[in-house]
Amino acid sequence: MEEVRIGVYICHCGSNIAGTVDVAQVSQYAGTLDSVVIARDYKFMCSEPGQEMIGRDIKELGLNRVIVASCSPHMHEPTFRRVCEEAGLNRYSFQMANIREHCSWVTEDHEKATEKAQALVQAAVRRVFYHEPLEIREVPVNSNTLIVGGGIAGIQAALEIADSYHKVYLVEREPSIGGHMIQLDKTFPTLDCSACILTPKMSQVGSHPYIELLSYSEVEEVSGYVGSFKAKIRKKARYVDEEKCTGCGLCQEKCPWKVTSEFDMGLGQRKVIYTPFPQAVPNVPVIDRQNCAYFQKGKCRACEKFCEAGAIDFEQEDKLVEVEVGNIIVATGFQTFDPSIATQYGYGKFDNVITGLQFERLCNATGPTGGNIQLKDGSIPRSVALVHCIGSRDENYHDYCSRVCCMYALKHSHLIKEKTNSMVYQIFTDIRCFGKDYEDFYQRLVKEGVNFVRGKVQQVTSANGKEADQGRLIITAEDPDNSKVTQVPADMVVLCAAIESQQDANEVAHILSISRKADGFFLERHPKLDPVATMTEGIYVVGCCQGPKDIPDTVSQASAAAARVLALISKGKVEIEAATSIIDEEKCSGCRICEFLCPYGAISFIEDKEVCRVNEALCKGCGTCAAACPSGAITSKHFTTEQIMAEIEGVLV
Amino acid sequence: MKVEYQPKVIGFLCNWCSYAGADMAGTSRISYAPNVRIIRVPCSGRVDPLLVLKCFQRGADGVLISGCHPGDCHYTEGNYHARRRFALLRNFLDYLGIAKERLRVEWVSASEGQRFAEIVASFTTELAELGPCVKERSLG
């Protein structure tokens, strides 16, 4: 075996480490350890001069192992591995000791911090001694992309990728793409009509030669890894043949059955065979099986009678489609907080207490009232109160700020002022108008004569105290600063219900092996420097599924993810895990425990030899098999028992 | 003056959730006992009982194994295997004369820096009450 020659580099990280840890002492200590040829400390190891210093030492001193004691390997391991490679070493000759996140930042006592840093360096030195070079393998990147969710986030990403001639599979679970944005009336702060700016993009998606739209579909299973994922998609039966349907709409006209419209947020009705709204993409209706008279009672088939194209197909079944893609973008959006849980707001009790999203439908010319802002009985409200922070910034529900509510409440105020003579009250705790041109919009609304009342709403009651009374409402709010209680009378109350993570976010996270934050939204790789990628290579999160945001931020994030995907496609190949498991066939007893444990089916039993073998292309290096092997026949490369044992000894000296 | 006894703890943290969670404790500057030493493993499923015994043999007073929350394991189910494996080992520890409270299995996600620090604090407090783990050192 060649002589082990280790170089140890202690980073000051300005004062981040050096302010707590005596870096000179640690470096001196490192110099005394076995096989250490050189130990240095430096202001910023990650800087150009720092990197050059390591590269030079590798060449001039013949180092064959390198340790940098600095920040978390999640920050700079790739940087220093690259430095090693550029100087001719295998990247696995490198080890990092985390003396910032796990030491200087979490230890107050300087002496103790220094002692801990020394232990961590000692552990790294002992461990790196056993490191071995691993072969770096590359696989080609499939240039197809899967996008899950067809709101503005998914639409934007799909168009950006498809416009550069790369295939996109866009999966949307509803009958049409569009998401929440297509439900909105106008959009702040410019007040463009939401449908006017969105429908052109939707129809582009519908007719794009590089986009295969799978609407009314859901992803059931994802396997594989970056560059080559496989996804199973369930296309739910629409009972309408997409190929034959001409989108004439006659079936919807003739269908005799009506139910509450989800699209109109329960304020209007739709037919049982329906497209959720007139500009739906694809413009192919679905039959709502639960409410269809033919499916439930065996009689009707009116739609079939009138369909000239013969597109109605009551026999249609769900279809499973399998696609192969290199990257996946998750754009599953949000749902809004259900205010009926918080009974104090009177939602579900008083007819004229509605949510922000219901207001959007009420205001919309294609909505249930043709765009008239009116009360349940059809009359025009004399005063409307917009109540902020429903379910958000509230320790009983969600702690976070929902970010768009202040702005859409201002937008609603403007629309009420424009369309009626009503008094408008904004009942808020703080006004947050942080985006570009948002402050101007706020100032404009102040001038338009909206009444701003500071207070956290305690309850909404009827003016005459009667439960069933549907007349005037009273909103009681308390100023958070001085506890002063104010009462505001209103005919209509609009609750700004929080944006929250989708009900099935957990299942989606599970299918895609991505994580969620405690607040339910999908977790990005880094909150500041990588807000688009996830911990799983090749999977990206965009739009409101990653956190509440407005349309401009959603579009920016979607474009960013598209750029990331295109970058990988243009590179054409991706490195796969080199730290896989390997089985020593001499030691293997053929018990097959590992085969049963492997989540990737990477281990198979070789019948004639009666031993197990790892398929390295499928192995992702979790090491579960190595930990379970009763014969100690499995080595988890780069996390070998020898290496971890050495590390244990090191930290405990 | 009596020097306060500070138990030595080894934490095996999975790379994807708990290690990042401990990073988050650092980024948020939440301090915890300095005798807690973290070893990065790809997944909680990689930790085998031998490694844990080695820690006790080498003088650790407590061992923490922390992975992603159930259902969140980066490799789908490594944490389930870890959970089962260490439930068994804990009983076995008692048999060896090592209090089973000295081995903890926890779930900490990448965003739970605060939770990580709290777990460490409660573990070190509990270990301090148990006192140094001397018995098993003689095993080595």
Ligand SMILES: Cc1cc2nc3c(=O)[nH]c(=O)nc-3n(C[C@H](O)[C@H](O)[C@H](O)COP(=O)(O)OP(=O)(O)OC[C@H]3O[C@@H](n4cnc5c(N)ncnc54)[C@H](O)[C@@H]3O)c2cc1C
């Ligand atoms: C009342 C209200 C008013 C607003 N007004 C404005 C405004 O004026 N200006 C502004 O900038 N922003 C506004 N917003 C914010 C805006 O709605 C969001 O920024 C935007 O809709 C986010 O888009 P998205 O694509 O991330 O999510 P969504 O619009 O929620 O789209 C997600 C899509 O994914 C689909 N989906 C979900 N789960 C799955 C799954 N498992 N499989 C397949 N498909 C799935 C959904 O059906 C949906 O089509 C408003 C929000 C609200 C609540």
Ligand code: FES
């Ligand atoms: S990766 Fe965290 S427990 Fe498996």
